[in-house]
Amino acid sequence: MASIPLSSDAVKAVKLDLTKRFNECKSGHLSEALAYALGFKTNAAMRDEIVAQGTDPLFFFVDEERFLKRLNDFGYLVTGPFNFGPEEDSVMRETECMYAYQIEYKTKRQKAWRNLMVHTVNEALRRRLFSLRPFDNRWPGNEDRNTTHTFDFTFPTGDIGRVELHDIGYCEVSVDVVINPRIELAHPAYHATLKDCDAVGMTWVERKEGAWIQSALDSFRCNNTFLNKLLDLNVEPLGYGDRGIVK
Known part of the structure; x- marks a missing residue:
């Protein structure tokens, strides 16, 4: 599609x-x-x-x-x-990765990761911090590839997501999110544990070959309370595919 x-x-x-x-x-x-x-x-x-x-x-x-x-x-x-x-x-x-057929969200954790990342990427797109077009980054300071951009937003569950965006080259944007962070960390998605937050997840938005998120399912940590909240969410991606291989 x-x-x-x-x-x-x-x-x-x-x-x-x-x-x-x-x-x-x-x-x-x-x-x-x-x-x-x-x-x-x-x-x-x-x-x-x-x-x-x-x-x-x-x-x-x-x-x-x-x-x-x-x-x-x-x-x-x-x-x-x-x-x-x-x-x-x-x-x-x-919006369909040629290897998308290999990826299925079967388990609760896989479905929860998908809902977490789709909600997060949707929010960044709504804020026009980047678009699905190649190279189209808009966050402040995006001209410097070494900079990141961080913003907070509220999930439909009422929980707070702290998001970090970074241009990693090849038309890809890394999108990391930490839910209800309890301490300040540099690059929180890489360092946060479940003592520091309720959930953490990462993905990379493909924009060169098409528009989809890469299914980095092993990048997900989440406590059971927020996991169940994620499973109850019904969310569709805003014009991009919700599965793709990690390069």
Whole structure:
């Protein structure tokens, strides 16, 4: 599955490609189907969200199954396989690591790590501290590769997450988070124990080959109380894949 920034220009570019591939479909139907693929009930609802996103939009998934279903609802007999996929200079980002099929979140700890890191990466994206585009770091002082950026935010559980961002090269951003830190530590995710906090986790955001988090499942420490809180959370990534190999 791919994702695009939710802007008028990006939607128009994708729509132009669709008119070439589905030239038997009416323009208005393609617009409605594309809006549905992006997660909206109607094209009007999508346009409202484009306005709300402003000049620096987040990325939204474009779902092939939803796109084809909506076209079929309009009476077109279209079937797969069909994939939204980035081409050279495309506005799209691929969100599925080619090795993603090897990674499953089966255990409680694996699922908890996934929820922890998706929530954390989502928050950094919402704050526009970096984007899913290659090299697009925005935190203060990001021009110096040796600097890190730290911020705190509140999880839906009411717990405090302390996050550290760092550019590690190759278009990757390391994202480390400590939950409810009780002492000050340099590079807390590397040094914190469960005496110092309730949980700690790390990942690396891939942005060169596509957009996904690398599944660093062995980077996770968590007490049972917060683990159960994480398992109760329902969170989806903001336009990136939630699994990928660690390079």
